[in-house]
Amino acid sequence: MxxxxxxxxxxxxxxxxxxxxxxxxxxxxxxxxxxxxxxxxxxxxxxxxxxxxxxxxxxxxxxxxxxxxxxxxxxxxxRPAVAAAVDRDLQDPLWRQLFHAALCRNRRLQRGLFEPSHSLRIGDSLVPGPAALLRLMDDSFRSQSYDLTQVRRLCRNNLTLEEGYCFEYGLALVKTSASLVxxxxxxxxxxxxxxxxxxxxxxxxxxxxxxxxxxxxxxxxxxxxx
Structure with a gap:
């Protein structure tokens, strides 16, 4: 047998x-x-x-x-199939809620996306890591609409500070989702x-x-x- x-x-x-x-x-x-x-x-x-x-x-x-x-x-x-699945994650309210809660509380997820002990380039500004992470924890990001097209549009130079934070949060969403897809x-x-x-x-x-x-x-x- x-x-x-x-x-x-x-x-x-x-x-x-x-x-x-x-x-x-x-x-x-x-x-x-x-x-x-x-x-x-x-x-x-x-x-x-x-x-x-x-x-x-x-x-x-x-x-x-x-x-x-x-x-x-x-x-x-x-690839197109991966990109489509990423967009579905980003548009799923429960997935987004889980992600934001983990970003706020889970140091392992934080370290996988950022290095809080180092300064981060946000737009054209260099921001201390803890301050940047604290800003990204703001609840407004949890409910902000994101998709790949928007994140790609923000993937450029000469962003304002606020645009830079929007990009960093969106990039974190995309990287997390893509790794799971x-x-x-x-x-x-x-x-x-x-x-x-x-x-x-x-x-x-x-x-x-x-x-x-x-x-x-x-x-x-x-x-x-x-």
Missing amino acids: NQPRQPRALFYPFHLSHPDTLTRLLARFATVHFRDFMALQLTPMSGVTAFQDRMGMSFPELIASGRLVQGYDVSGPL YTQTLASTHQLQPVTDSPAHFALYAQSCDRESWPNINHLLVRTGY
Whole structure:
């Protein structure tokens, strides 16, 4: 009698995990799969520089054994199907509510989008990180209408300070949504099970799955002590 295949995990939404999370994933799944850093290109004249670090740099023995798989590309321009799904996230009031609550309270999501300890370029101004983040937490952003077209329109030089904040919030929405849409795409294409140790991203992905009628396989590892 054939034994059922052990499930294979796709870690999301980040391209790296804490070593303790990786250990727990390896105890539960046959293989653990990682994307590369997501460097989106919103317009032909703009883009994000990709980080070259990968999990395999710290765990070459897991790469050699085949238990850690990496190199899934999620960079470059958004394909039409991905862009359409991102717009549906941005226009979903419940998804937006979950995102804004996480932006206000979840340091892990904050650090994945900004570096609050450093100054941020907002429009043509350099703003201290804590002050910029506090402004982006304003509830007016939660109810402000956003779509990809609007964010792309703001992706330019010579923005005012207020336009700069609108762009940063919109870009944070797009990056978060795109990372989750790519999660579903990779999981479906490669028959992987999405797993995260970020409760905020778990809730956002669950909402997208419910709305889009995607498969609702979605695992959360709760971090304790690390």
